[in-house]
Amino acid sequence: MSRSISPADDMHAPGRKVGLDEVPIVDFAPYLSGDPDGERRVVAEVDHALREIGFMYVRNVGFPAALRDDTFAAMRRFFARDAGYKQRLAWLTPESNRGYVGPGVQALDPRRPGDLKEAFDTGAEAQGADAAHVPSNRWPADDPSLRATVLAYYEASLAAAKIILSAMERALSIAPGTFTATHDAYANTLRLLHYPPVPHAGPQENQIRAGAHTDFGSITLLSQHGEGGLEVRNKRGEWLMAPAINDAMIINTGDCMQRWTNNVFRSTGHRVALPNGVDTNTSRYSIAFFCSPAADTTIECLPGCERADGSAIYPPITAGKHILKRLNETYGTRDKARK
Numbered sequence: 112m113s114r115s116i117s118p119a120d121d122m123h124a125p126g127r128k129v130g131l132d133e134v135p136i137v138d139f140a141p142y143l144s145g146d147p148d149g150e151r152r153v154v155a156e157v158d159h160a161l162r163e164i165g166f167m168y169v170r171n172v173g174f175p176a177a178l179r180d181d182t183f184a185a186m187r188r189f190f191a192r193d194a195g196y197k198q199r200l201a202w203l204t205p206e207s208n209r210g211y212v213g214p215g216v217q218a219l220d221p222r223r224p225g226d227l228k229e230a231f232d233t234g235a236e237a238q239g240a241d242a243a244h245v246p247s248n249r250w251p252a253d254d255p256s257l258r259a260t261v262l263a264y265y266e267a268s269l270a271a272a273k274i275i276l277s278a279m280e281r282a283l284s285i286a287p288g289t290f291t292a293t294h295d296a297y298a299n300t301l302r303l304l305h306y307p308p309v310p311h312a313g314p315q316e317n318q319i320r321a322g323a324h325t326d327f328g329s330i331t332l333l334s335q336h337g338e339g340g341l342e343v344r345n346k347r348g349e350w351l352m353a354p355a356i357n358d359a360m361i362i363n364t365g366d367c368m369q370r371w372t373n374n375v376f377r378s379t380g381h382r383v384a385l386p387n388g389v390d391t392n393t394s395r396y397s398i399a400f401f402c403s404p405a406a407d408t409t410i411e412c413l414p415g416c417e418r419a420d421g422s423a424i425y426p427p428i429t430a431g432k433h434i435l436k437r438l439n440e441t442y443g444t445r446d447k448a449r450k
């Protein structure tokens with residue numbers, strides 16, 4: 112079934128099922144066991160996955176399954192509310208990047224119509240004096256358990272992300288803390304996603320659930336509910352279906368990490384297609400935890416990642432500037448969608 116697809120031209124042809132040699136499953140149990148051989152093995156697996164494909168499934172990274180189930184239940188409740196309720200919590204600016212994003216508002220592939228999805232973006236709550244510069248979450252006042260569940264999910268995701276980031280530091284032989292100590296600030300985004308049913312006559316030409324894109328930050332931790340729908344582009348340009356696997360999260364590296372590592376770790380294109388390529392009468396839910404370094408972190412070629420001649424591909428940039436630029440590109444359609 113393997114075929115060569117030009118991603119730009121073939122929006123609707125479904126991908127083929129991914130092979131585990133292509134997106135491997137990395138079991139973190141040996142990494143956390145304290146056994147040096149086990150640790151080395153996991154680090155090597157992470158290194159291979161992120162250099163070769165930029166995606167991996169991760170198991171046993173300490174994320175509580177019950178919390179994932181609770182969060183899916185809470186977001187199902189939220190997205191079932193009427194449009195007016197959700198719109199009162201609307202996402203307002205790329206700078207704040209918090210709140211409800213309605214259908215068609217974001218186009219992850221800016222050359223395409225807006226994505227057939229709705230989202231709710233949240234982040235860490237400001238502590239003390241940080242409130243002066245940290246954007247506020249836009250929680251619904253009548254559902255305190257949504258806030259509590261989502262904030263718990265945020266904390267558990269950050270803890271899991273730090274374990275993965277520490278393995279990545281070891282894979283690159285860079286100073287411990289280079290990644291783990293720069294991801295504590297308020298730059299991470301926890302995004303709840305709902306892809307509603309798509310009626311047969313619904314989509315515009317080339318409109319899918321999430322257009323082909325790369326992620327903006329350092330790593331993304333994704334939980335899919337049910338059947339999946341995520342597709343990952345391999346080096347040959349083929350779309351591979353990456354279904355939900357029990358007890359595993361999908362991890363991928365984003366543009367910021369690719370830039371930081373001078374392209375050693377890949378930021379790989381992906382999208383969410385329609386299950387049968389045309390329409391669907393089922394909803395899909397997913398949760399993405401987008402990790403980004405603190406906004407003032409300078410992203411420049413890490414030691415050991417230089418090209419053979421010692422040079423770097425990219426000039427230095429701050430993480431905040433880089434992420435804001437990418438957000439702005441994908442929200443170019445928002446004024447159109449509101450009309």
Ligand SMILES: O=C(O)CCC(=O)C(=O)O
Nearest residue numbers: 304321326341383397399
């Ligand atoms: O919903 C998904 O499975 C992936 C969404 C995604 O790639 C994104 O929002 O960046």
Ligand SMILES: [Fe+2]
Nearest residue numbers: 324325326381
């Ligand atoms: Fe993505």
